[in-house]
Amino acid sequence: MNVLRPDSAAAVEEAIATAAAERTPLEITGAGTKRGWGRPVEAAQGLSLAGLRGITLYEAEELVLSARAGTTLAEIELSLAQKGQQLAFEPPDWAGLYGAAPGTQTIGGIIACNLAGPRRLTAGAARDHLLGFHAVSGRGEPFKSGGRVVKNVTGFDLSKLMAGSFGTLAVMTEVTLKVLPRPETAATLLLLGQDAATAVGSMAAALGSSNEVSGAAWLPATLAGRLGIGEGAAVTALRFEGLAESVAYRVAALGSLIPGAAARLEGVASDAFWRAVGNADPLASDPLASDPPASDPARDLWRVSVAPLDGARLIAALPEAEAYLDWAGGLVWLALPASTDGGAARVRQAKGQAGHATLVRAGAEARARTQVFEPEPPALTALSRRIKASFDPLGLLNPGRMVEGR
């Protein structure tokens, strides 16, 4: 595929205007780490933002950072770490899921996919941290929205619309993010041997207490074993972050509220565990295949968002799946034996009406055949289509990525 690599916002504008004149649809990419997600894009030409790099503004005391869209997350995280700060929504790195190089994903791609890690529970997702952006729409017109201050209600909040639009509305050229102090210490309490339903109850109790839990996950014994914890038992993990004395106090307070804590992960061990949970490491590779090629996964991978208490119920309804829970039960990761529809019928039936299920990894054929993202009711479909048409009337940007024919 011919890939355009603009190195300035003006060049992006030029590229899209040309595409509009020639009616050439474009596949919009950052670094290519999540190309396997979503439906295969129906475009013969690529537009890579990877050349649009660099942090353009970083004011630590203002908690704000701006960067060109193709800046790698690794570069941003390095700058933030030097000032003791972080992106609090913990952008995960899914390179492992798709067999891409870790650390290369771009900030534009992260925002476009609205990703978030285990801290989503308390800190929000990418959408909650995008203060403003510059972009070029499918009309070839540059526009901006939002700003660089945290409190802003001036005009419609187009930042929310950009986050999670998978590059189908506009190509972001620069983003401005809210950053936050990195917690001074972290510790993770492990409860061993709970089944999913019991774990969901424990997590609800923990999050309903005033102990400020910033991560709550459950892994069955096999998956915990793959991360080297749990000693053969299922693991319920609760994270605490902040000042050392506060973490110690809250760990103790929670320990007496929910007895049975068997172990603790401190510092780097705690960090590594939550990174693995966010990156879907326990399910990323296929333990059944000897050397699974990432492009041809042997198992279909689903990411399902439900009300926290429904997580355990969903797992029980899919006994053939390997699964674990993040977000206190509200995020269910599932691996199913590969099938022609990616398992969509099974998963959506088990999930029921509420929540949404996304096929995160499957062969290209399954992804083209099935609705990768949650199907929308008709009134919402019509509205989403009108929104797409308003930003990208010619259907140039990532056609087919989210929904067939759009």
Added chain:
Amino acid sequence: MKMPTPDAAIVARRREIADHLQRLLAPESVIASDEERRVYESDGLTAYRQPPLIAVLPSSTAEVSAVLAYCQVEGIKIVPRGAGTSLSGGALPLADAITLGLGKLNRVLEIDLPNRTVTVQPGVTNLGITRAVEHAGFYYAPDPSSQIACTIGGNIAENSGGVHCLKYGLTTNNVLGLEFVLMNGEVVRLGGKHLDAGGYDLMGVLTGSEGLLGVVTEVTVRVLPKPSHLKAMMIGFPTSEQAGECVARVIAGGIIPAGMEMMDKPAIHAAEAFVHVGYPLDVGALLIIELDGPECEIDAYMVRIEAIAGECSAVSCRVSRSEAERLGFWAGRKAAFPAVGRISPDYYCMDGTIPRRRLAEVLARMEALSAQYGLKVANVFHAGDGNLHPLILYDANQPGELERCEEFGAEILKLCVEVGGVLTGEHGVGVEKRDLMPAMFDEHDLDHQMRLKCAFDPDHLLNPGKVFPQLRRCAELGRMHVHHGELPFPDLERF
């Protein structure tokens, strides 16, 4: 303030339209008499008044839908209204529009504490949500000062916040699910009790859309467990600049307090005279910082903050020793607006946000403007997030003073944009800041926002005259301008 010219034909049909509406709703829910319509003639921005064509008070989603569908067909405009506390004229009626009051939709539908959610109708007050769950130790975090009165529907439309937003976010960060009605009467549901609704984030777009995109008829919010402890400290500084410096250093030091509010000298004096809570009167600025969490954490942070305040030349520092004292610290801040109302015949509350480090410069330039316009200013700030509320003191009975005050206010907001901030931090654009939008957005920016409006409401029937300086026809906005050779018009879907 120029509002769209009322459609005389619609105004002439008032009786007939009211009769029709009485068939869609209970007769007592349709308000068409001159006297009763006047109840709705303004909102929190009382400088503007206009009785609505008719006011209707639906009591179900189905009734909202029926009213909107009828109005869509007849080409009648709609102004949604919650409690009418908007400070930017968002709920200001139009002479040819129906005001759709949502106050009767005031039931708490479901409390689900294990999932930490509450589902309510839009007319439930902000504080009403907390009241519904506080017995179990939970609360709803966004807390506009108007929380006793304002509705969650209005909060969503305005993306409201309060002193707790610094740490806990605005409305948009705390809403999980919505039901809303499109102008054509279609009912749409977004999200639920789960996170990240999937698809385009229309919930994020509706939040803060000032009633221009749809009418919210049901809301699911998340509620949080109450922190185990709360303490406030009150620190006095010789100048606002030094207080501002302290705020910056606290945040740079890795501390995000639950709230961080600042008042300048005129505001402190007005508040103390009003509530008598022992504010120091010999300081130029007062910072109120609230911390929440375990006591050991609060105490450790307080030690750090006190040290930082010392470096910034603080002259006094008091820590609350009881819940009553903590509430006392806040009493003055929370009553700052009415307190200022006692020292001046009228005041005009502005709302802009700036990057915090430009505070000193903005204050200095505001002082110069104050001298230039001959009007005094009292300042209260949401200091943690750079959200300023300059209160311009004036006397509406002096000819020309309101106009001078408005001009001064506009200068302040333009100044906010000039230093990298925005026109409104929490009160919304409404009619008030509508004509200033071009100070922040160019034509492309506004066109992209207006096209979004067209996707929801192609005939501009929902709350017209608000937010956008002028609404362009959707067909015209839909055209593509391609600079490489002329394109025929795309085959746009008609809606």
